[in-house]
Amino acid sequence: MKQLVCLFKELKTEDQHLAGGKGGTLAYLYQHGYPVPNGFIIMPAAFEKDELIPEAWNQIQMYLRQLRQTVDENAFAVRSSALSEDSSTASFAGQFKTVLNVGTDDEIRKAIQTVRQSRHSEDVQVYSRSKGLTVSHDMPIVIQQMVKSDISGVLFTVDPVTNNRNEMAGNFIFGLGEKLVSGHITANTFKLRRKTGIWHSFSYDGSPKLKKFAPKLYKLANRLEMEMGCPQDIEWAITSNTLYLLQSRPVTTLIGYNPITGECNDSLTGNYLWSNVNFGEAIPQVMTPITWTVQHQIFESWKLLPGYQSSGNIGGRIYLNLSIYASVLSALGKNKQGIIQFLEGLLYTRIPESMDIPIISLSKRSTVSFLISFGKLILKQIQTTRLLPKFLSSNPVWCENMQKQIQKTNTKAELNSLWQREILPHLQNTVWYVMASVTQFSGYTIKLRRELTELIGPENADLFISGLSSSSDVRDNSKLLASLGPLLGISKLACKEITRKEYIAYFGHRGPNEFELSVPRPAEDPGWLDQQLAQYESSPIDIEALLIKQRTSFAAAWNRFATSHPQKVRSIKRRLNKVAPKARIREAVRSEYARDRWVARMFALQAGHLTGLGDDIFYLTIDEVLNVLSGEEAAIEYIPARKDIHKRYLSLPAYPSIICGRFDPFRWALDPMRQNGIYDANGSTSCSENNSSQSKSHIITGSSGSAGRYEGLVRRIHTLEECEQLQKGEILLTSQTDIAWTPLFPRAGAIITDVGAPLSHAAIIARELGIPAVVGCGNATMCLRTGDRVLVDGGQGVVRLLK
Known part of the structure; x- marks a missing residue:
């Protein structure tokens, strides 16, 4: 039987969405010890259209009697709690009615109806359309003990104008808060500033x-x-020197994801x-929602700083939040x-010295929490290394067996459970x-x-750390x-040294954009292998000859090194022998x-x-997906809008590899000087000047990927x-590569x-084959043209650029 009325203290986590x-939110706050006036929620099942069913009204009267026994004042506030209200997609602030200071049962029943x-008002419908929501809203209602405020206020846990999460911005008035929320009175302003450094907390202004x-x-x-995991807009009140929280909602302008439209932009969540x-090289294309959220679940254990995302989604592409690391280092x-x-050691790329890196003000507790989490992460990697x-x-055996099990699963419930x-x-x-494997190789090799x-010198250094395959x-x-x-x-396969079946078994899971779940794997496409063979036969290359040539170059370089640095031969040889296995x-x-x-x-x-x-x-x-498998299909209606935004994201060029501050991918793509x-949205880095000077000098700089001229x-x-346009001997210029580009x-x-680092895919393969490479140039595809x-x-x- 559906619940009709529920006290704050009794609402179950799985029923919060109802x-x-x-x-x-109020039930969550009450249950977790926040100073919230007591109350209860009238659930949607309590209504037939807009009328309370008799059984629900009986329960409401019972709960009102209980609340009246706990306080001297018998005044209540009756507030809306629509299913989309105070959510990450829409606040509906001021759109629904609120009735304050009602006392008798008759007054409360009339207030509930009001x-x-x-929910049917014109303002609500207009606001709903502007947010892409349905204009019909089911509406639970909150009845809460009335706080007759001496001071009423609002506090944003982030500056809503500048996105500065080091400042909390607030307003307050004397008396009830309705005039403040409605904007009918000039309020007093104040700020709570988080201070940097371990031994400081905040200052009040x-x-x-x-x-x-x-x-x-x-x-x-x-x-x-x-x-809550995101900046909050908090309504609060003070009465008789006691502070109460009246409600809290996400700051919707700082939310990185709109589930209705599918828009993702975590650069809006703060200045980072x-x-x-x-x-960018591992996941070179825009992700579908399932790909991003699976990735996010996988990295859930990597949340190093509570309240802040270690990784984010900007326009469908995955980014690492470097401000977290910079902030802890600053605090130390x-x-x-x-x-x-x-950061340059972490990324293997350059960061302009002129850039003002956004720093999060961390308390001593937050800094220590990060260090503990980071220490556990390192320890876990060390332990995992032994099991590689x-x-x-x-x-491979687990994957093969699991695929068979998935294919045999015939019910939604079983598939849900299997996941x-x-x-x-x-x-x-x-x-x-x-x-663990990345850390042990990269840290050692860099x-x-x-x-x-x-x-x-760089050419011989690259030769020494190539030759990573000791067999073909x-x-x-x-x-x-x-x-x-x-x-x-x-x-x-072209030389008939292996069979088609063997190729698919060894490499059928590797292909273009291989981390995107919506992209078929080569093993799924019967014609893929024939296409690859046709391309190879149209321009055959002796890969083993290239590898042998590189080994010969290595031997010559090593002989020169042994002659010029005999005292270092033993130590360098010992260290080089560890590179290839790693x-x-x-x-x-x-x-x-x-x-x-x-x-x-x-x-x-x-x-x-x-x-x-x-x-779909x-x-x-x-x-x-798991909800749909369980019978809840509400999200299906959002699929057309999400397909549309995904298509729009795909039409854009690859975004900058480093982003500072708020970033609008559509506006950026329209800029001819992008x-x-x-x-750098904060304007501290003179990127355009650097680009201009590079263009005038006809020089493009990046990272050394593979030595050679x-x-x-x-x-x-x-x-x-x-x-197929690439001719033998031409210089391949592209934004980024993955394993599908290797042929x-x-x-x-x-x-x-444009994108890449010294230990990325393009650089490693280029060094193995002895092909000169410059990676991570940033703007090479904009500065250079075919020919x-x-x-x-x-x-x-x-x-x-020569000509």
């Missing part, structure tokens, strides 16, 4: 009459923001520094130069192997490469770099992670089959569909990318 935005009927309440207000607001330097006393050096060989041998019980835990566990560059046998994963496997596999493990784990993503795709396809949604399933979040490398003609390619590399004389003659200096990370 209580509306206001009711659900509030309930306000405002009227002395509120000052003594500021510490408690700050403490409650800070706690509430952390628990974001980067997708490594993510690191200066700006030290912070930049740390076992994971690599067992994961919760086995698939999600496995995916969350695999990410630890990914990070340091060694830097030392070798200072000792023998695609059947032996322990000796072959996994990212070279698909390329070598095609050549061996690299092969990293690439093998990444291959298995792609295999895991294929399992997640198979789950989504089966969910689409069982629900009748087909490929990819435009639901993973939680919504930057693909760095976007090559002069030739540019071929700019935006998508893989254009790959093009042997044809190229050199490689230039331009350039000199690529991979060792220096520089491209010179």
Whole structure:
């Protein structure tokens, strides 16, 4: 039987969505010890249209009697709590009726009817349409003990004008708060400023009459923001020197996701520094909702700072929040130069010294919490490293068995349970192997490469850390770099050294945009292998000859090194011997992670089959998919709008690899002087000046991907569909690459990318094949055109326009 009326203290977590935005929040606050006036919620089932059913009114009268026994004053507030009200998508502030200071049962019943009927008003319908919501609203109603305020106020836990999360901005008046909320009176303003550094908490700037309440207000607001996971708009009141919270809602202008339209932009959630330097190559295209939310669930254990996202979604692309790391370093006393050096080591890319990195003011508790979480993360990675060989041998078997189990699952309930019980835990566990393998390879190799560059120059340094495959046998994963496997596999299949079945078994899960769940894997497409063979046969390249040539170059460089630095031969040789195994493990784990993503795709396809949604399933979040499997289908109506925004995001060029502050991808794309490398909304970085000076000097700078110098003609390619345009010996220019681009590399004389880092896919494969590469240029695809003659200096990370 559906619940008709529910006390704040009795509302269950799973029923919060039925209580509306206001009711659900107030119940949460009451149950978690916040100072909230007591009350109850009249649920939607209590009404027939706008009339209370008799049984509901009997329960309401019973709860009113109980509340009247607990206080001297018998006045109540009757407030709306529509299902979309006070939500992350719409506040509906002032749109529905509120009736205050009612006492008798008759007055309360009339107030309930007034509030309930306000859902049909013209203002509500206009506001709903503007937010993309249905104009028909079901409305629970909150009845709450009335606080006759001496002081009434509103507090935003972030400055709503500047997005500065280091400041809380508020207003207050003397007396009841309705005039404040409605804007009918000029209010007093105040600010609560979070201070940086371990030993500081906040400062108060405002009227002395509120000052003594500021510490408690700050403490409650800070706690509430952390628990809710986003900035809050809090209504509060003070009566008889007691502070009460009357309601709290998300600051809708600082919400990064609109579930109705599918728009994602976490750069709106605050003033932060974001980067997708490594993510951009792993996930090169715009993500569908299911892909992003599965990724978000996988990284749930990586939440290092409560209340702040470690990673975010900007226009469908994944970014890392660097302000979290910068803020902790700042709190520990690191200066700006030290912070930049740390971030550059984390990203393997340059950050302009002129950039003002947004810093979050952290309390001592938050800083210590981060350090504890980060320490646990490092310890978990160290523990996981020991288990890498076992994971690599067992994961293919697990994936094969799980795909079979998914295909055999014939009911929605069983599929839902399978995800919760086995698939999600496995995916969350695999990410630890990914990070452990990346950390052990990158940390070791970056340091060694830097030392070798200072000792023998970039070209020889690159040679020394190439040759990562000690065998070209695609059947032996322990000796072959996994990212070279698909390329070598095609050549061996063409020469009939392996069968089609073997190729699919080894590499059928690797392909374009392989982390996106909506993209079919090569193994699913019967014609894919024939297309690859046709491309290879039209321009055959002896891959093994390129690898042998690179090994020969390595041997010559090593002989020169042994002659010039005999005292360092033993130590460098010992360290170099560790690079290749670490690299092969990293690439093998990444291959298995792609295999895991294929399992997640198979789950989504089966969910689409069982629900009748087909490929539309990819435009639901993973939680919504599970809800649909459980019979709740409300989110299905949002699919057309989400498909539309996804298509619009896909039409845009790849976004800058570094974003500081608020970023509008559509407005940015319209700017003819836009930057693909760095976007600084705060204006501290003179990106346009740097771009202008680069253009005038005909020099484009990036990161050294693979040493060597090559002069030739540019071929700019935006998508893989254009790959046949690349002629042998031309310089491949593109925004970013993933493993699907590997077959093009042997044809190229050199490689230039906007996105990338020294240890990214493009750089590693280019070094293995001995192809000069400059990666992470930011704006190369804007500055260069097909037919331009350039000199690529991979060792220096520089491209010179010659003609």
